[in-house]
Amino acid sequence: DNFSKSKLAHQFTNGSSKEQFELIPQLINMGNTGWEILIDFLKLSNIDNIDLVQGEVFRELYQVKMPETELFIQEYFPNGLAPLDSQVNINYKSLSKLLLEQNFQEADTLTRKILLELAGESALQRKWVYFTEVANFPVMDLNTINTLWWLYSGGKFGFSVQRKLWLSAGKDFNTLWRKIGWKKGNHWTRYPKEFTWNLSAPNGHLPLLNQLRGARVADSIFSHSVWSEKNW
Ligand code: MD9
Numbered sequence: 001d002n003f004s005k006s007k008l009a010h011q012f013t014n015g016s017s018k019e020q021f022e023l024i025p026q027l028i029n030m031g032n033t034g035w036e037i038l039i040d041f042l043k044l045s046n047i048d049n050i051d052l053v054q055g056e057v058f059r060e061l062y063q064v065k066m067p068e069t070e071l072f073i074q075e076y077f078p079n080g081l082a083p084l085d086s087q088v089n090i091n092y093k094s095l096s097k098l099l100l101e102q103n104f105q106e107a108d109t110l111t112r113k114i115l116l117e118l119a120g121e122s123a124l125q126r127k128w129v130y131f132t133e134v135a136n137f138p139v140m141d142l143n144t145i146n147t148l149w150w151l152y153s154g155g156k157f158g159f160s161v162q163r164k165l166w167l168s169a170g171k172d173f174n175t176l177w178r179k180i181g182w183k184k185g186n187h188w189t190r191y192p193k194e195f196t197w198n199l200s201a202p203n204g205h206l207p208l209l210n211q212l213r214g215a216r217v218a219d220s221i222f223s224h225s226v227w228s229e230k231n232w
């Protein structure tokens with residue numbers, strides 16, 4: 001009834017984020033009443049500073065795929081929860097959709113294609129990014145790409161996650177590769193079969209940066225001004 005609905009809504013809205021994470025699957029399984037609580041929560045949320053609770057609510061509602069939830073998404077968040085801002089007119093809708101659907105392998109491939117576009121015409125021709133091209137990547141675009149990966153993986157994936165692990169490893173790449181599962185012993189993880197394309201992967205596993213030409217591109221991405229400018 002309406003009383004227990006408003007009690008539940010209150011419990012959810014005022015809970016700690018740990019309690020919120022635990023309540024999300026319960027509300028989703030309740031059907032309509034639970035979905036309405038989660039929809040109202042997102043409608044009233046401040047999404048200028050998106051957090052992982054909002055991301056999880058959105059991802060779960062997205063997966064329900066019932067008329068009530070689809071209508072809400074179409075009306076309020078047709079491009080997903082995260083803004084798709086680009087300084088260079090790149091359309092991030094496909095990346096948003098692939099990540100929301102947890103299709104991490106195709107999202108990874110598309111991300112590399114986008115990095116080539118950000119690097120410019122000569123990078124697109126040679127099909128790999130030269131490390132000096134990275135500093136010119138627009139802050140806005142790297143921020144959008146990273147937000148999408150981070151938000152829709154529950155905080156597991158994204159360059160900012162890799163960068164934090166790299167910093168905590170004293171900027172030692174060999175330690176980083178092992179932490180994020182790109183190397184085991186002296187064996188490089190083989191693309192694509194040996195990588196883990198789901199959330200059971202280690203933190204920072206995706207997106208991939210081919211190390212064929214060394215770590216300088218990774219170094220340049222982790223040293224980009226976006227991470228301090230956007231408080232990642
Ligand atoms: C992480 C050390 C994502 C010879 C596919 C995209 C691409 O081509 C064959 C292609 C080529 O350029 C691709 C990805 C990765 N690799 C490849 C990811 C990845 C990660 C760590 C490493 N790689 C490490 C590594 C080392 C040598 C190579 N790689 C070689 C290599 C070759 C190809 C690919 N890799 C593809 Mg890898 O010739 O960028």
